[in-house]
Amino acid sequence: MNKTSWLPKFLRWMFAVFSVFCALGALALLVVLAFDPRLPADTHFGPLQGMIEGVPSTLAMHNSVFVATAMRGAVVLQVDNATGLIEVLKHFGLPLLILNAAFFAVLFDLMRRLFRNVGRGESFTPKTIRLVQIIGFSLLAFSLVSAFAEGLFHDALFAYLTRHALLTVSGASMHLPLPKEFEISSNGFPFGTPLFFTGLLVLALGEVFRQGLVLKRENDLTV
Amino acid sequence: MTIKLNLDRVMLERHVSLTELAERIGITLANLSILKTNKARAIRFTTLDALCRELNCQPGDLIEHVAGEEHAEGDDDA
Numbered sequence: 140m141n142k143t144s145w146l147p148k149f150l151r152w153m154f155a156v157f158s159v160f161c162a163l164g165a166l167a168l169l170v171v172l173a174f175d176p177r178l179p180a181d182t183h184f185g186p187l188q189g190m191i192e193g194v195p196s197t198l199a200m201h202n203s204v205f206v207a208t209a210m211r212g213a214v215v216l217q218v219d220n221a222t223g224l225i226e227v228l229k230h231f232g233l234p235l236l237i238l239n240a241a242f243f244a245v246l247f248d249l250m251r252r253l254f255r256n257v258g259r260g261e262s263f264t265p266k267t268i269r270l271v272q273i274i275g276f277s278l279l280a281f282s283l284v285s286a287f288a289e290g291l292f293h294d295a296l297f298a299y300l301t302r303h304a305l306l307t308v309s310g311a312s313m314h315l316p317l318p319k320e321f322e323i324s325s326n327g328f329p330f331g332t333p334l335f336f337t338g339l340l341v342l343a344l345g346e347v348f349r350q351g352l353v354l355k356r357e358n359d360l361t362v
Numbered sequence: 363m364t365i366k367l368n369l370d371r372v373m374l375e376r377h378v379s380l381t382e383l384a385e386r387i388g389i390t391l392a393n394l395s396i397l398k399t400n401k402a403r404a405i406r407f408t409t410l411d412a413l414c415r416e417l418n419c420q421p422g423d424l425i426e427h428v429a430g431e432e433h434a435e436g437d438d439d440a
Binding site: 357362 | 394402431
């Protein structure tokens, strides 16, 4: 097959760029983790205007106390010993980010190779089928691993905030409750469900490609 | 059971080369070679028609059924 559209070539280059960016991101985060920078005790900033979950908010830090205000002061989250919070984010959040960046670097590279084959007219070959299967199984595995890692992160973060944070809503103050049990979830979905089902879908497509290979071989030997 | 194509024998009798025949019937040399070496799994009626026309023969002159021989499976199905 010689005639292919521009789309496989475009997608191939797009995934190549994404893969490089993700790999560089993972590398940069690894460097940060290796250097282990610490927030100086006298760090102060703000108040900075920003958005938290789509709500206009202000953030400020003074004397190791971090304050986030939203809803025109109606909701205030105060974290004492903010340097400890940064350490939690560093030791649990950074590895999670590195895991995500590294996985997507690999995934985008696999997609690049897939579209390279498609661009060459080699859509129905054993090599392409293997690539599709690897992508599917990777998505399945990553959905579970990242869901577990996110569970660990949320657990550590909320354990810290429970001890060091005070939430004030319309003047009423309360401490954050401890999570009842360890949850394996990704963005609220159990077991990283969207990625998991995407992986299953890709594996199903792999079977479609396998049948396509049989038809192609039959066609190639029909003169 | 096996179906054999006696294309090489008929080509020799008609003194026609592979290249010339491929050109005359409008298929590639590679595909004609697949037919000649009995590697093809199927033949289109249009190809069979073109072969019979150019070689001035009947389909039975080209295709032979040989009983008793095992069909050698070439590529494995995926």
